Amino acid sequence: xxxxxxxxxxxxxxxxAAYQIEGAYNEDGRxxxxxxxxxxxxxxxxxxxxxxxxxxxxxxxxxxIRLLKELGVKTxxxxxxxxxxxxxxxxxxxxxxxxxxxxxVDALIDNGIEPFCTLYHWxxxxxxxxxxxxxxxxxxxxxxxxxxxxxxxxxxxxxxWITFNEPWCLAFLSNYLGIHAPGYRDLQLAIDISHHIxxxxxxxxxxxxxxxxxxxxxxxxNTSWGVPYTQSEADKAACLxxxxxxxxxxxxxxxxxxxxxxxxxxxxxxxxxxxxVEGDMETIHQPIDFIGINYYTSSMNRHHDQxxxxxxxxxxxGAARTDIGWEIYPEGLYQLLxxxxxxxxxxxxxxxxxxxxxNDEVDNGRVCDQRRxxxxxxxxxxxxxxxxxxxxxxxxxxxxxxxxxxxxxxxGMRFGLVHVDFDTLVRTKxxxxxxxxxxxxxxxxxxx
Ligand SMILES: CCOCCOc1ccc(-c2cn(C[C@@H]3NC[C@@H](O)[C@H]3O)nn2)cc1
Numbered sequence: 001x002x003x004x005x006x007x008x009x010x011x012x013x014x015x016x017a018a019y020q021i022e023g024a025y026n027e028d029g030r031x032x033x034x035x036x037x038x039x040x041x042x043x044x045x046x047x048x049x050x051x052x053x054x055x056x057x058x059x060x061x062x063x064x065i066r067l068l069k070e071l072g073v074k075t076x077x078x079x080x081x082x083x084x085x086x087x088x089x090x091x092x093x094x095x096x097x098x099x100x101x102x103x104x105v106d107a108l109i110d111n112g113i114e115p116f117c118t119l120y121h122w123x124x125x126x127x128x129x130x131x132x133x134x135x136x137x138x139x140x141x142x143x144x145x146x147x148x149x150x151x152x153x154x155x156x157x158x159x160x161w162i163t164f165n166e167p168w169c170l171a172f173l174s175n176y177l178g179i180h181a182p183g184y185r186d187l188q189l190a191i192d193i194s195h196h197i198x199x200x201x202x203x204x205x206x207x208x209x210x211x212x213x214x215x216x217x218x219x220x221x222n223t224s225w226g227v228p229y230t231q232s233e234a235d236k237a238a239c240l241x242x243x244x245x246x247x248x249x250x251x252x253x254x255x256x257x258x259x260x261x262x263x264x265x266x267x268x269x270x271x272x273x274x275x276x277v278e279g280d281m282e283t284i285h286q287p288i289d290f291i292g293i294n295y296y297t298s299s300m301n302r303h304h305d306q307x308x309x310x311x312x313x314x315x316x317x318g319a320a321r322t323d324i325g326w327e328i329y330p331e332g333l334y335q336l337l338x339x340x341x342x343x344x345x346x347x348x349x350x351x352x353x354x355x356x357x358x359n360d361e362v363d364n365g366r367v368c369d370q371r372r373x374x375x376x377x378x379x380x381x382x383x384x385x386x387x388x389x390x391x392x393x394x395x396x397x398x399x400x401x402x403x404x405x406x407x408x409x410x411x412g413m414r415f416g417l418v419h420v421d422f423d424t425l426v427r428t429k430x431x432x433x434x435x436x437x438x439x440x441x442x443x444x445x446x447x448x
Contacts, residue, residue, distance in 0.1 A: 004384045005444040011395030012440040013075035014417065015353055017121040019051045020404035022081060024058035028096035031087030033123035038181030049410030055402055056425050058100060065107045067401065067418055071433065072440040075114040077352060077397045078104065079121035079165065082146050089125035090142050098153055105157050118162040119147055122170050129182055134193040140200045147204035151211050159215035162292050162352065163201040166222035167194060168246035179408055188272050195274040198253050202283035219254065220292030220352045223247035225332040229302035229315045238303040238312040241266060245310060255344045257285035291340060292352030298332030324357035324413045330378040337386040337393065348392050354379050355399035357413045367419045367430035376432065377447055398436060402427060
């Protein structure tokens with residue numbers, strides 16, 4: 001196997017998410033989500049952008065499928081708008097919502113593309129939020145019921161399921177740092193939410209198995225990757241906390257049935273702990289089939305008493321950055337994959353997101369995004385290295401198929417292989433699209 005050659009059954013794909021691409025926010029019975037509320041609130045999203053129209057993918061299934069088909073992907077990762085299926089979060093099902101996802105899934109299957117479905121990608125129905133959202137234990141039953149509707153409706157067609165995308169973002173970025181919807185700044189609330197979504201994850205996995213489906217189900221943490229500034233125990237411990245915050249905090253309960261002791265002790269020192277009810281940890285500790293790894297960047301950190309809740313101080317080492325300001329650190333992907341494989345028993349892993357923000361525009365009908373090609377190839381080298389090192393990496397999904405609504409950054413931050421003009425919605429394949437098409441067709445690539 002030559003360098004950068006991938007296994008014959010490697011699952012090449014791309015990824016998107018409902019609120020970021022669908023639009024049609026108030027059409028065909030869709031209910032409001034917390035991201036509709038948040039993006040409609042002045043000052044929350046750059047330029048006052050919102051997902052009302054986004055990429056209009058709700059009305060462009062055939063067009064988007066053509067892009068995927070020409071790209072040659074083996075799989076397409078998308079997410080479900082919960083409030084399009086259950087407008088009030090629970091209760092009556094919206095048949096037009098189901099019909100949209102049947103159109104999408106049927107078109108994928110008809111074109112030989114494996115649907116890879118994320119149940120929850122941050123867009124909680126506002127009706128659930130109005131009852132306390134993920135901070136209220138009733139959200140667990142609501143999510144289980146939503147998952148059951150989806151399993152019964154699509155379980156024969158969809159063989160790959162992710163319960164939650166980036167639990168750290170939906171818990172801490174959204175309810176402690178206040179940067180994403182619903183925008184609270186409450187550490188205990190974020191810890192409560194983390195626990196409730198883990199129980200909800202376990203309930204969904206249990207229900208999937210009880211219903212007799214034999215597909216694969218997992219979770220996709222966004223593990224930030226901290227690299228110690230020095231090899232001192234203090235700096236290494238600071239990075240362990242930073243990585244544990246978004247990774248181990250979710251994966252330890254799933255794989256070991258317990259929260260990581262070093263994080264529990266850290267929270268207890270400052271008066272916080274998860275709201276564990278008897279039986280919760282057993283529910284969370286359901287066997288899963290894979291871990292989805294979302295990787296973008298790493299950061300060098302050292303211990304500093306005054307450096308925030310984790311006492312981990314970011315050290316700017318002058319690394320190159322993408323247009324969103326995230327450092328480019330391809331080696332961090334290998335290190336994260338190695339750590340995850342070593343700690344959790346070398347499970348199947350899919351890179352469910354990796355990509356770069358570069359805001360190149362269309363010039364004479366072309367988008368020259370060589371920087372994105374360089375970023376992707378440097379990270380694929382690390383993925384290839386991980387496979388050579390015995391890690392069970394099974395697939396890679398580039399974030400994203402197309403430019404889309406990048407949450408609090410709005411439309412100004414572009415991650416797509418396909419450029420979207422958000423005034424006309426015209427899609428233009430970037431140079432990186434053609435490069436990735438070549439990589440998939442050949443199942444290998446050459447570094448420039
Ligand atoms: C400690 C202070 O930090 C301040 C900003 O903190 C973050 C962290 C992480 C993110 C972030 C954004 N993305 C990309 C998305 N992943 C899912 C998909 O929807 C993509 O659009 N991943 N992580 C943003 C902001």
